Each structure stands twice: as structure tokens, then as C-alpha cells.
């Protein structure tokens with residue numbers, strides 16, 4: 001059985017998940033967390049490299065969308081030049097916006113991957129919603145107590161996952 005908190009794949013950054021790689025996993029759609037997955041909390045807009053990656057996925061026929069726990073103001077600004085599917089205040093790990101994406105695009109669950117930087121929101125939501133959970137390390141973490149505590153809880157899970165992965169190779 002799948003471990004609820006183990007990602008299906010873990011790569012050092014978002015750019016490893018290019019169209020070719022996603023297609024090799026059988027994916028036609030990629031849902032992305034924004035903060036610390038695609039850009040830092042301090043970047044209101046996609047960086048040039050990120051924009052290129054987002055456009056290249058679309059050109060290759062991958063449906064791209066954003067599901068964020070951040071505000072509509074943040075998400076709308078980030079998505080302004082792209083106009084992709086975008087959901088703010090998603091309350092991940094709740095799967096409401098994932099189901100919304102499925103209805104809106106007609107993609108099947110097995111064709112969808114979600115990529116994020118947090119186990120207890122992103123990975124959890126993906127598994128709860130029945131889609132593939134891709135994980136990347138956070139670009140740059142907030143240093144608040146709440147965030148440090150969350151990362152501390154993630155650490156042993158990630159270590160177990162990486163150990164299991166190395167044994168499978």
C-alpha cells in the first residue's frame with residue numbers, strides 16, 4: 001500500500017519535471033503548488049526561467065494548473081500573464097480544488113500529477129485525491145516557528161522515503 005506521506009517521486013528542483021519526464025510517467029496534467037515550489041514567497045511573478053518552463057509544458061500538451069493555500073491576490077497576480085487554471089485558499093490537504101480541476105479539464109486522475117514542497121499539505125492532498133505526488137525541496141523556507149516545526153516533522157518521513165528509494169534501486 002502507498003504510504004500517505006511518501007511522495008511518488010522526489011527531484012532536486014521543479015525543472016526536472018519537464019514534459020518528456022512527465023510523459024514518461026504517463027501524465028497529461030501537472031498541478032503545481034506555488035510558494036517555495038515554483039518561486040519564493042517574495043516573488044510575486046514567475047521568474048523568466050520558470051515562465052519558460054511553464055510555457056514549454058503547455059506547448060508540449062501538458063495541462064498546467066496552480067493550487068495554492070495562499071490568497072487569491074497572490075495567485076491571481078502570479079497567474080496574470082498565463083491564465084492557467086488557478087485555485088487560491090485551497091486548504092490543502094483538502095482535495096476540493098483538485099476535484100474542481102478534474103471537472104474543469106476532464107483529465108483522469110491517473111493522468112494528473114501534483115508537485116509541491118510540503119508533505120503535510122501537498123503530498124497528502126495528492127494521495128487523498130488519488131493523483132501522483134511529486135515533491136521538491138523548498139526553494140527558501142520561512143523561518144517562523146510554525147514552519148520550522150513543520151519541517152522538523154517532515155524530516156524523518158523524508159529520510160525513510162529516501163532510504164526505501166535507495167533500497168529499491
Ligand SMILES: [Mg+2]
Nearest residue numbers: 033035036117
Ligand atoms: Mg509550498
